[in-house]
Amino acid sequence: MRFKVLYLLPLLLAGCTATLSPSAPLVQAEAAPVVVPAPLPQYSYQVRNVPEATGCVALTFDDGPHVTLTPQLLDILRSEGIRATFYVVGQRVASWPDIVARAVRESHEIGNHSWNHALFTTLSDAEIASQLARTDAAILAATGIVPATVRLPGGDGNARVFGLIDRPVVFWDVDTLDWQNRSPPTIQQISARAYSGSIVLLHDIHATTIAAVPGVIATLRAQGLQFVTVSELLSGRVCTNPTIVAAR
Numbered sequence: 001m002r003f004k005v006l007y008l009l010p011l012l013l014a015g016c017t018a019t020l021s022p023s024a025p026l027v028q029a030e031a032a033p034v035v036v037p038a039p040l041p042q043y044s045y046q047v048r049n050v051p052e053a054t055g056c057v058a059l060t061f062d063d064g065p066h067v068t069l070t071p072q073l074l075d076i077l078r079s080e081g082i083r084a085t086f087y088v089v090g091q092r093v094a095s096w097p098d099i100v101a102r103a104v105r106e107s108h109e110i111g112n113h114s115w116n117h118a119l120f121t122t123l124s125d126a127e128i129a130s131q132l133a134r135t136d137a138a139i140l141a142a143t144g145i146v147p148a149t150v151r152l153p154g155g156d157g158n159a160r161v162f163g164l165i166d167r168p169v170v171f172w173d174v175d176t177l178d179w180q181n182r183s184p185p186t187i188q189q190i191s192a193r194a195y196s197g198s199i200v201l202l203h204d205i206h207a208t209t210i211a212a213v214p215g216v217i218a219t220l221r222a223q224g225l226q227f228v229t230v231s232e233l234l235s236g237r238v239c240t241n242p243t244i245v246a247a248r
């Protein structure tokens, strides 16, 4: 049931206004038995924007965890009361599991971003499966949760890659290019392009990105947007009253 949204994504992409309602909780407080669904039939899709999620934006932080920067980011998010999604690299999760566990405790979502950030189109089917499985196992060991979504390293995918992945592959529609510009004002400026339903790409392995986050939050709040996780955004079950959101 956790992956029900999979079947409805084509409706979203076709512009359907169906309301989605996955039944599984987005965050589990304690480790619970995890049921890993059998692979689905071959299926490819991309999620760039979900217009049904009114007044919501999802901040995503890739390539961590970072031993010092991710805890700093978690402090900022906690003080701002913001939830985000972390697309973590498996081998880094294995090195710093406590940081990922803290993120889950503080209600953030964790997504699978491969074991070592290899580009999937360059890998064999078996290697791709291994990248995802090893990362799932590291996240499960750290948090008791199997991530519900995947982000491809470098956004690098093709029909073969999509066919091998048994859950939503999440892209973005606002790329802050934070890894390149390393400029908090620029990152803040680009983030202002986000609108209702946007997914913003950031990386929590650069100090300049962490420095930019308070400004990004202020900018998007000023636009009346509420911060949700990627799975919440895909669910379409939050942020249905933008007037109230804007009044906060």
Ligand code: NI
Pocket: 062, 063, 113, 117, 152, 153, 154
């Ligand atoms: Ni990445």
